[in-house]
Amino acid sequence: MRDADLTLAPMRLAIAPPPKLAGVVRYFHIECHSPGAVLVPATPCPMVTFFIRGGSRFAGADGRERIHSAPFVTGPLTSHFPAVWEAGTTFASAVIDAGAFGRLFDVAPGELRDAVVPLADAAPDWPGIPALEEQLRGGKDSGTWVAHLSDWLLRRLDQREAGLRRGVQPFSLPPLMLALPTEEIAARFGISVRQLERRVMASYGQSMRDSRRMMRYIRALSRMIATPLRHGGLTRLAVDCGYHDQAHMVRDFVQYTGLAPKALMDSAADPAGALRLLRYDDASRPIVTREDY
Known part of the structure; x- marks a missing residue:
């Protein structure tokens, strides 16, 4: 069985959520023993992250770089985001479906756009955060981490759903x-x-215009991760994903990832490079790249 284990070499997995979390959690991302500089590409999906080992260094709103090892939440990222992971860094993230954020949080995703906010600040009413941290740090493999995180999110979802039935439902756009x-x-x-x-x-957390723009980019990026590009494939990919032309797609990729598409995938081929977040094993790849954007 494929798994991430604290005793193994660096590993990255995407794990599908249990059925009860489908439509809320897109997938769980497990990063195991992955130190060094990393570039997080733009994404429409908010994320909740718990560190099991290590931590991440990145610049805060004041421009000063700090080490973060406490659980945090991010809203949509509209540009690439640089960070440095400490030696031994291992974490589990719940990648939330775009538009489903309101089913878990009271705070509007726009308030968290392009920001990294301590979970305790974004959700002060969430019970059991320290207990979950202890459970995760006591676990030894990704199956255990995902089970604990899923149980915690399901309890939160049940509590929220009961309240939402009495109030205004979050707006969801297919x-x-x-x-x-x-x-x-x-x-x-x-x-x-x-x-x-x-x-x-x-x-x-974004306008209709920006949501459409990011949808095109995510669709193109997903196809690039799923299937290696062939000669001349960028032009066809751009048209298939709704771009006017290849130059249009290149401009968006530079904004969202820092690199043009071909350079991006060339850089992602380095297993220890800053763009290693785009590298997944054969089992994880379909989970990350499924097209429903």
């Missing part, structure tokens, strides 16, 4: 609907365009 004109989407929900824009911003 990702493929983003391909439709804004006016048509608003008509399908029976609301005005202005109301639609407000609800999308509240649930996704």
